[in-house]
Amino acid sequence: MYLTRFRFNTNSSGGRRLLSSPQVLHAAVMGCFPEMLPSESGGPRVLWRVDRNARAEVFLYVVSPTRPLMDHLAEQAGWKDLDDPDRVWKSHDYAGFLDRLAEGQTWGFRLTANPVHSIRRKDGEPTKVTAHVTPRHQAGWLLQRQDACGFAIVRKNPDQRLLPGEDEYELTVHDRNAAGFDKPDPRSERQGKRMRVPIVRATFDGRLTVTDPDALRRVLSSGLGRAKAYGCGLMTLAPVEDRR
Template identity: 70%
Template structure:
């Protein structure tokens, strides 16, 4: 596993274009992994069958549930300080991102930094305390009327979004710490060291597949929220799976990547 950080040059039109479209940025991220790029002539590739058998078929961004996959997240720390983080089984090659959205002429700097992540994951132990950040797509399944199939529906308030994450704690191998300064605006999660911010519901457009709508586009809503807080490790194996395979839905659109940092 690898953890990569890339800094956007927000003065460049290419960077602004990527940051305005989760679809375009997803394609750019996946472009850093040659083995995951779609093949134009798979029938001529003698390895196609072998790759499919081993779960690495072209065009996929990861394996099955709970398996390591390519995850990414954008952190907007300031107007001119925007970072892309990528967790991946393979080491990425991001020259195309540097040329489009970085500083191609900068000396002594490749434009991105990739570090061994497997070693860090192997050192996780029960009882450790870490600061964390997660951008996620907090949803729940509801049935609007009897007999109807359940449908995923986004949580839109900070209170319900925080509650969504707290319900994930046990299965993901951590507990969010309780603090001393409860937020009166979030009574259901009073006392937890958890901040919900950068809430967004922009989504993206895609071709409309419905009959009679050829050539039209439809809006696909993707509600996201970023969570900052502190946690204690309760199940290292479960937390390792969560960190390498993602938490929640919409992973292709910049959701699900949790990162840890030492508590200051």
């Protein structure tokens, strides 16, 4: 397994084009793995996520079973004049990091996900996948999955909570959007008609404690939730000081 970070040149037309469409960026990411055929299914998945830290500081993170070849991506959407190529993109061994996860460790985390649930509007009606759209419900979506995913989001001390009875966890929800893309409508008989594919995304930042290392390894390598092909599901960890 590899974890790769790529820095976009947001001043380039190629960079702006890729960042404007999750469908186009998905194709560009998969183009970094020439040995993976489009028809292949099963096995380890390629996960990716875009972090927009600032206007000129936009990073692509990729977790993959093999090392990606990003030369074409760097040519199209990276910084070509940097003396240090590692500032454009660099891959790290991820398997070793995953192997060192242990119960009781505390980490900072970031996850961009597609928080959805299935609802039935009336009896007898088929269920429909519907997105959570408020920060409260989006946070609840993640909290409902923490036990099965091998982690527990750290609870705040009572004196750190801003609202009594709320604000219980070290968890923030931000960069909420309903980005999507258009694709040919298979239901239409009219040639050229397109349909909108909405993707509600939310980014979660916080701190977690490892409760089941094997389950957490599966999440980190296989993703969490839906829309993984379109920049959702990738969780990454970072060292933090445990303030408890």
